[in-house]
Amino acid sequence: MNSLYIGIDLAWGEKNFSGFCVTQQEGNKLKILELKLLKSIDEIVQEITKYEDYKVHIGVDAPLVVPNETGNREIEKDFNKDFAKYKISMLPANKKLLTKYSPKIRSIELFDKLSQLGFQRDFKHNKVIFEVYTHSTIAMCFNNHKILPYKRKKGRDSDFIKQQLGIYKKYLLQVFKKHKILETELDSLKGQKLKDHEDILDSLTCAYCMWYCRENDFAYYQVEGVNTFITPVSKWKVYIVKCSDDTLYTGITTDLEKRVDEHNHSTKGAKYTKVRRPVELVYYENRTDRVDASKREYEIKQMNRQEKLELINV
Known part of the structure; x- marks a missing residue:
């Protein structure tokens, strides 16, 4: 239909x-x-x-x-x-x-x-x-x-x-x-x-x-x-992926599916994730715009591992 x-x-x-x-x-x-x-x-x-x-x-x-x-x-x-x-x-x-x-x-x-x-x-x-x-x-x-x-x-x-x-x-x-x-x-x-x-x-x-x-x-x-x-709503997102070595990587994007695929399969993936494939999306949140997303990305990157895990499991 x-x-x-x-x-x-x-x-x-x-x-x-x-x-x-x-x-x-x-x-x-x-x-x-x-x-x-x-x-x-x-x-x-x-x-x-x-x-x-x-x-x-x-x-x-x-x-x-x-x-x-x-x-x-x-x-x-x-x-x-x-x-x-x-x-x-x-x-x-x-x-x-x-x-x-x-x-x-x-x-x-x-x-x-x-x-x-x-x-x-x-x-x-x-x-x-x-x-x-x-x-x-x-x-x-x-x-x-x-x-x-x-x-x-x-x-x-x-x-x-x-x-x-x-x-x-x-x-x-x-x-x-x-x-x-x-x-x-x-x-x-x-x-x-x-x-x-x-x-x-x-x-x-x-x-x-x-x-x-x-x-x-x-x-x-x-x-x-x-x-x-x-x-x-705004397309801008802050996301966290879990890498194969159990570490966490935080980034921003307007296309989650594409970005996770790049982390796993493309040369466009981050240097950090390229040697820690495969990665798995474990968290994301929408933000107002690129500036807002970047600020939130910085905040999350300043968290210790336990704080990030608590955020993921909220």
Whole structure:
């Protein structure tokens, strides 16, 4: 059964359109199969039901499960704490706020209807749905852990927005097959057409997030103990391998599997491990960026053997 990745940049009110895309892996990129602007929840669900014979992974940039009347969900609290170091945060999601946009909260309506069709917050299933966030996906996967300021905001004029959207499209071209949406000239777009273009790009990022998180490092955030929101996290890791002579070696990498293989089989492995093969990965932890990983690597290398073993066995 082939897999599809659907992205939805959901409008919070009935008057606005939602960006919608359907993508499929082709080689090491995603191929865009469908791009649409849809208005009603029923239209979105109808489009999704066309693909009932596929494994479908849906990423929605909107709060799907909102048990709280006011304040923040645990998702926002935990995410904002973890991503404060990147100056990335999520707005509050609660029923009082969302009903201002629509008496029937659209994101909850969408999730309920898709749940009835068998979609679950679990990658083990053939019908998968999670909340995603375009800002954190772009920051972690493309923009050096920083917000890309392409959203309309006070102090940002149309020329600035178009410049940022141009950067955005170059990022997406790294992971999507060529498509006219990624080659459209932004100079000709104004007003609602520019906003529609942005919504379509965001839907692609939602789909990409689902594809990325299936195979790469990501974090779950929960509502009432159930994984509900996912986001990519930094690729940088500090790791420890145990060598054939039982000694421990610490290093940093963005690709654990490749780096361990290099230690065991390649001339690119560290001098220390080349004469102590084979090595076995016994510990790793994600870090914010290369600088953070290097600092942590130094800290671990200053530990004695017993301290390292305690860290490994935590």
